[in-house]
Amino acid sequence: MDDIFWKSIADYNTATWPLQILFIAVAAVLTLILWFRPRTWAKIAIKVYMVAVSLWIAFVYYMKYAAARDYSEVIAIFWCMVAAAWIYDLLTHFASFQKPDRCSPWRISFLFLPLLYPVISLARGLEFPMITTPMLPSAVALYMLGMLLVFSRRINLFVFIFIVHWSVIAISKIVFFDIPEDILLAAACLPAIYVFFSMMVEEDRTEYKPSRTAVKALVLAVAVLIGTCMVVEYV
Template sequence: MQEIFWNSIAEYNAATWYWQIAITAVAAALALVLWFRPSKRAKIAAKVFMVLLSVWTAFVYYLGFCSARDYSSALAIFWCLVAASWVYDLATDFSSFRKSGKYGILGLCMLVLPLFFPVVSIARGLEFPQIATPVLPSAVALYMLGMLMTFNSKINFFAFILILHWAVIAVSKVEIFDIPEDLLLAAACVPAAVIFLTRALKSAGQDTKPKIFRS
């Protein structure tokens, strides 16, 4: 099972490395544009990119290269759900993708973390193409988490809990498939969960105050 897992990653990397470089470059460019020159177009572009990234993970990675694994279709459908959450966000213009003045540095650190996936793989003696890259599902989830954390004025909470679910899957993969790189996502999810869940708890609590007591 572990061998099938790493072989599928190797096949994926060998066949799509140039695409992965392009995707990483676009991801970095979008984050920089949103940080330095935020605009409505940049915000829409970022959301469209999130949709495409999720669709890529579902169709190219899981259905294209991981078909030898058991239940890869379940994970492909899960990533379609992540894509749907961004499409819904795009349609309703929900998340603002604006900086709030808080946690920006923490968000930037999370945005950089996907680049450490191949570094960790090489550090533990793996060789290309059998290494973790920034365009594997956990690294993609980490990039999305970084975007949510950096531009956290108003976030897509549905996408966040889907990423949280993926972090749980990632932690179990560390033990089952021997991929410690996924711990980066799990580690990043801890502060994100504390921040976003506490904020959600507080903001949801405001609605519970009865109207007659509101000033």
């Protein structure tokens, strides 16, 4: 199972590395445009990019290169659902990417985390093509998470929960497939759970019970609980 896993990554990298570089370059350009000259077309383009990259993962990675893995079509459908969540966002303007008035450095650092995937792989002695890249599912999920954290004023919770779900799958892959790079996604998701849900609680001005503070405390407790489960199982 482990061999099939890493062989599919190697085949994927060997065959698609020029396109992977193109995808990464487009992501970098769009991110920079959103940061320095946020225009409506760029806000739409970044969502179109998210749809494209989700479908790339579904059809190119899972349906073609990882097809030999058990139930790879299930994951392909899952990534199609992520693409559907972005399309829904695009059509309904559910959330919008805006340049932040101020943004803490730790949030911005999330945007660079996908680039650490190949670095970690190389650091632990792996060689191309059998290394993780920013165009693997977890790294893509991490990039989406970073974009939501930095640019989203109203959260697309569909996409976010999909990413949280993917991080649960990713953290289990650390154990089952020896891919410690995915710790990045899991570690990023936990604070994001607190940030996004708290933001959602604060945004809604309707009077609910229990109080906002109590709900935020529950969100924190859930994030800690998930983190503890992950650590316990990993250790």
